[in-house]
Amino acid sequence: MFPTPIAKTSRTWQISYQILVPLVMLIWLLPLLAVANFSVKPEADFVNGNYWGIPSSFDAISNYGKVFFESNMPRYLFNSLLITIPTVIGAVALSCMAGFALGVYKFKGNLLIFFIFIAGNFVPFQILMVPVRDLTVSMNLYDTKTGLVLFHIAFQTGFCTLFMRNFIRALPFPLIEAARVEGIAEWRIFLYVVLPLMKPALAALAVLIFTFIWNDYFWAVVLTQGPDAQPVTAGITEFNSQFRAAYHLMSAGSIVAALPPVIMFFLMQKHFIAGLTLGAVK
């Protein structure tokens, strides 16, 4: 193990390490802690110049209550959910199938198609922006959740296919051959042999895509406007102009907007990291 395990070092270093780690963590999270502190302060603290000290009273309930009951925030959160979940299902379904085709079959153009999916994934969004916006407008889907979902599914399919294909490649191929010898139809092999083995990949991709799409901002401002369709990342701007300079409310709003992927991460940590670090180890 590198660096030298702490258990094998001197007692003083062991103790200082135990103190150092939480200390460095606090510094690392300082900007966030400051915002969390803002979000539970009463308005009076900002008037009196008590910006970063201990809150004079604990006003979390009234601050967060305002976010949920006196703004469009719940609507934006709900929009985010209605955009994120169909995208996750769509992108994972499409890429499962594409990954299966590219991972299991040998045919002309296999590698080329695979590399087109990877390459598309690296492209700067801006080169897609004008045509995709135009396409969405012409399909009458501008400022709708559907328009956003369709694009997200298509774009995420690139990354997901890369992921799925490599995962299927690592599965034991004799299993598929054995099924073929039994005379099982190919689509049944996909459904009953390969798909059950892909559960960890499905979980990993689902949490990753959930986070990516929830956090998307660029496409939200390009393809939607207003509280009917906009997700929370774009809606927070409107929220902030509603409560201009009311830092305690704006902080509470941001924390609410950021929370769902954070919860997702802590619940599904193992899958999340497995997905994110795919390929980091040979």
Place this chain on the structure above:
Amino acid sequence: MASADTNRSWYKRNEIAVTPWLFLLPAMIFFAVYVIIPIGQSFWISFHEWDGLGEKTWVGTANYERLLGWGDQNMDRKFQVSFWNNLKWLVLYLLAIPAGLFIALFLNQTVTGIRFYKSMFFFPFVISQVVVGLVFSWFYLPREGLLNAILGVFGAGPVNILGDPTLATYGIIAAGLWPQTAYCMILYLTGLNAVDPEQVEAARLDGAKGHKMLWYVILPQLKPATFIAFVVTIIGALRSFDLISVMTNGGPFGSTRVLSFYMFEESLSEFGFRMGFGAAIAVVLFFIMLGFITYFLYAMYREEKGAH
């Protein structure tokens, strides 16, 4: 009846050849319509003047001439600023890689609670860039921000980072480095987990330690992690948009624009929709990216060939 039967038997006979295409079809259609074809369309649009609604007017390379200052024109000033800022982003963003490695080495221990600490170090990456941008712009506030409170303790005067044209871009990059470092850290932590302990022990017996051990024994084994960290950091740097939009909206005095932001501003801002000019900026950005994309794909292709 008979035709259905021959149909089925044709499918049966060609099952292995046809199935992959059937499985690929939905993904390929989606990807073609929303990703591949739009790239071509952007090139086409960039040779036009277009407000997004009416007819497109063919203007040849006029958009590029204006942008890059070919012929007797000067290079577009906003483009120049954006381009230099993109370079700053690229270079400084790469700091996330050594920083991530450093934190990973720091946390690669087995003490009580280390899993919790690792999660806490990682979790800025999970927060949306919009919120990261807001968090940092409040952190930087001249009066209310914590940064100036801390500087005040050391006797340093208050600085208005996001209000100062010479500092603003660096302030935004620092905010971007926060989640990016977390990402690189998790890549390296996973990589360190897979480092061969026997090699480390053998090197230790040979008297290697500290930075020599790191450089000659550990880093070569972390190569795959470094490659991915490099890819995601470069892509992240060139995609920077959310932070700029949230923290400064391109200001002060347009000093924090990058190409992706400038493109958006020209195409969809309140100053009017100049889609053709915007598309031309996007094409330039695409070509900058293309150099990196080709390298990434080449490296992956070699890997793919090596695996068989």
